Amino acid sequence: MSMNISSKLDSTNSFWDVLIDGELDVSTCDKVKEHLYSLLDKEVLDIKVNLENLEYIDSTGLGVLIGVLKKLKVNNKEIFILNPRNNVNKIFTITGLDKIFKMEG
Incomplete structure (x- = not known):
């Protein structure tokens, strides 16, 4: 299974809006890591990760x-x-990561 990641800066509310589709696992985690770290290299802001189309996540993705x-x-x-x-x-x-991350929706 593949994975797609897209992002945009919400400059009005000062956060990165990220959408991850597919599966976040050992075969796709490097792509996600590079993408998210590149956002932080541009500007360190809160990140809102929309997972409505994420079908699977494993420990590597977490x-x-x-x-x-x-x-x-x-x-x-x-x-x-x-x-x-x-x-x-x-x-x-x-x-227990629902206590570490801010969960919405």
Whole structure:
């Protein structure tokens, strides 16, 4: 399965708006990591990650999000996880990451 990632700057509200589709796993995590870190190289802002079209996430994908969150926390910024599907939301809940990330939707 493939993965697509797109992003845009919401300069009005000062955050990165990111959409991830497909599967975030060991075969796609490097692409996501590079994309998110390139955003932070441009400007360190809160990141809103829309997961409404994400079908699957594994521990490697979670690790990428945790790494980005650590970099953001140094600057008092957050990652907001928006609209996760039930199966993806369950992974965040089982791992306790629903308490670490700001979950919405």
